[in-house]
Amino acid sequence: MVLNRLIRSVEFSAFAVGERLVERQVIPKGQWYDGLHPLIDSDEERVRRGVVEVRGKLYDAIGELEVEWLAHYDADGRLFESWEWRDGEETKYAREKA
Numbered sequence: 001m002v003l004n005r006l007i008r009s010v011e012f013s014a015f016a017v018g019e020r021l022v023e024r025q026v027i028p029k030g031q032w033y034d035g036l037h038p039l040i041d042s043d044e045e046r047v048r049r050g051v052v053e054v055r056g057k058l059y060d061a062i063g064e065l066e067v068e069w070l071a072h073y074d075a076d077g078r079l080f081e082s083w084e085w086r087d088g089e090e091t092k093y094a095r096e097k098a
Contacts, residue, residue: 007063012056014039014049022049029058043077051077 010032013024023039031037038045040054052073060066071082081094 005063006057006059008061009059010056011059012040012054014046014051015053015055016050017052019053020050022051032058043073046073046077047075 006026008029009026010029011024011026014022016022027037032040035041039049039051045051054069054071054073056069056071057065058067058069067084067086069082069084071079074080079095081092084091084093
């Protein structure tokens with residue numbers, strides 16, 4: 001039995017330098033994927049708010065954890081590395097250096 005009430009939701013926290021919490025939200029899964037959240041979808045918004053890290057969890061249709069992730073952003077708000085944990089597997093993504 002799943003007691004988590006976060007059904008089809010994304011829970012995330014954004015942090016500035018020094019792990020200062022900038023924002024914590026729970027949003028519908030559809031809003032996450034549709035590009036409707038500026039903090040997640042806009043480099044400029046991350047720079048404006050000083051976000052350098054986002055940690056999140058995505059919950060499925062019955063409230064079970066589907067995926068967990070950690071993302072790091074550079075001074076220009078661009079993603080430069082992230083980790084994802086799904087089904088006991090860890091995947092690391094890294095932007096290629098210019």
